[in-house]
Structure formats: C-alpha cells, structure tokens
Amino acid sequence: DTTVKQNPRYKLARVGKPVNLICSQTMNHDTMYWYQKKPNQAPKLLLFYYDKILNREADTFEKFQSSRPNNSFCSLYIGSAGLEYSAMYLCASSFNQDTQYFGPGTRLLVL
Amino acid sequence: GDSVTQTEGPVTVSESESLIINCTYSATSIAYPNLFWYVRYPGEGLQLLLKVITAGQKGSSRGFEATYNKETTSFHLQKASVQESDSAVYYCALGESGSFNKLTFGAGTRLAVCP
Numbered sequence: 001d002t003t004v005k006q007n008p009r010y011k012l013a014r015v016g017k018p019v020n021l022i023c024s025q026t027m028n029h030d031t032m033y034w035y036q037k038k039p040n041q042a043p044k045l046l047l048f049y050y051d052k053i054l055n056r057e058a059d060t061f062e063k064f065q066s067s068r069p070n071n072s073f074c075s076l077y078i079g080s081a082g083l084e085y086s087a088m089y090l091c092a093s094s095f096n097q098d099t100q101y102f103g104p105g106t107r108l109l110v111l
Numbered sequence: 112g113d114s115v116t117q118t119e120g121p122v123t124v125s126e127s128e129s130l131i132i133n134c135t136y137s138a139t140s141i142a143y144p145n146l147f148w149y150v151r152y153p154g155e156g157l158q159l160l161l162k163v164i165t166a167g168q169k170g171s172s173r174g175f176e177a178t179y180n181k182e183t184t185s186f187h188l189q190k191a192s193v194q195e196s197d198s199a200v201y202y203c204a205l206g207e208s209g210s211f212n213k214l215t216f217g218a219g220t221r222l223a224v225c226p
Binding site: 033035040041042043048050055092094098099101103104105 | 115149154155156157158159162202208209210211212213214215216217218219
C-alpha cells in the first residue's frame with residue numbers, strides 16, 4: 001500500500017485563526033514533506049521531516065510550523081491564517097531519499 | 112536558484128495523435144540532478160510517471176518516454192499515440208540525490224485528449 005492520506009480534504013478558515021492540517025502514511029517512510037500549490041504555479045516545498053528532524057525552507061521559515069509525533073503522522077500548522085495562505089497543500093513521503101509518494105492534498109480557503 | 116520551465120497549458124490533442132510536452136531546467140545548485148515526470152489525474156494525488164537519474168538515459172512508462180539531455184538541459188515528455196485516459200496535469204521536476212531528493216517542480220501542463 002503506497003497510500004498517503006490527508007485530512008481534511010477541504011478546509012475553510014477565517015483570517016487570523018489557526019489552521020492544522022494532517023498527513024499520514026503507513027509505509028514506514030523516514031521522510032515526510034509538505035508542499036504548497038497555488039493555481040497556475042508550481043508546487044513549492046515548505047518543509048520536511050527526516051525522522052524527527054524538521055527542515056524548513058528559508059523563505060517559509062516563519063510562516064509554517066510542523067510536528068511529527070510518530071513515524072506515521074505529520075501536521076502542518078499555521079498560527080494565524082492570512083488570505084495568502086489559500087492554496088492546495090500537498091503531503092508526500094519517501095524512504096531512503098527515493099521516490100516521493102503524494103497524498104490527494106488539502107484545499108485551504110482563507111476568508 | 113533551481114527552476115523548471117514546461118509547456119504552458121492547456122494542451123488539447125485528439126486521441127491517437129502524438130504528444131510532446133517540453134521541459135527545460137536550470138540546476139544551479141545541483142551538480143547531478145535527478146529528473147522526474149509526475150502526473151495528477153482528476154481527483155487523485157500526484158503520482159510518479161517516470162524518472163531518470165543519469166544524463167543520456169531514457170525513462171519510459173505507460174507509453175510515455177523522456178530522455179535526460181544534459182547538453183540542452185531538457186527532459187521533454189513524449190507519447191506516440193495518446194488515449195483519452197491520459198487526460199491529466201503533468202509536472203516536470205528535478206531533485207538531488209543525497210539531499211532528501213527535495214523536488215523543484217514546473218508549473219504543470221494540463222492535457223486534454225479528445226475522443
């Protein structure tokens with residue numbers, strides 16, 4: 001089973017409110033990634049966990065938090081949502097730096 | 112930084128026609144990039160279509176082919192005869208071995224195949 005699950009599939013949030021997105025995989029993959037995808041733009045890597053070590057991209061360092069309580073789960077947290085956070089959020093996982101497997105995505109709309 | 116540029120969509124072709132989706136890359140921080148094509152079918156997540164990690168090699172899957180050309184920094188996706196089921200969004204991407212294969216994507220090309 002190469003399934004990566006994401007919850008919820010759709011999320012409506014208010015400006016200034018927190019948002020928490022969840023990703024899970026049961027493939028015992030060591031690395032989990034979060035990408036942001038806006039319309040007509042390329043998916044952009046936000047951060048990834050290798051085992052328990054979080055790596056955030058320089059230009060998104062202060063905008064997103066993440067946690068990985070165990071090997072299977074990884075969350076993406078926005079402390080105070082702004083309109084610019086409206087996007088599709090894609091979670092992926094991989095083992096031993098090999099192929100990344102993606103979930104279906106969570107579409108976030110901030111109003 | 113690294114970047115990927117691909118054919119701007121939408122691309123519309125008729126069933127059984129040939130297809131080429133262009134992809135060029137710039138890998139300023141990666142000496143030996145790995146190249147990928149991912150596809151997103153309606154209602155599904157991104158899935159790997161094919162990958163090539165060695166310059167000069169060709170990858171193939173489901174009738175699609177792409178050759179890693181280091182001289183022209185290109186990785187064009189081709190298919191000799193498309194089917195309606197190939198309708199999807201195709202993403203070209205590059206990654207780096209040994210750096211968690213972090214992916215840099217192109218903006219995607221939406222393909223519509225008409226019966």
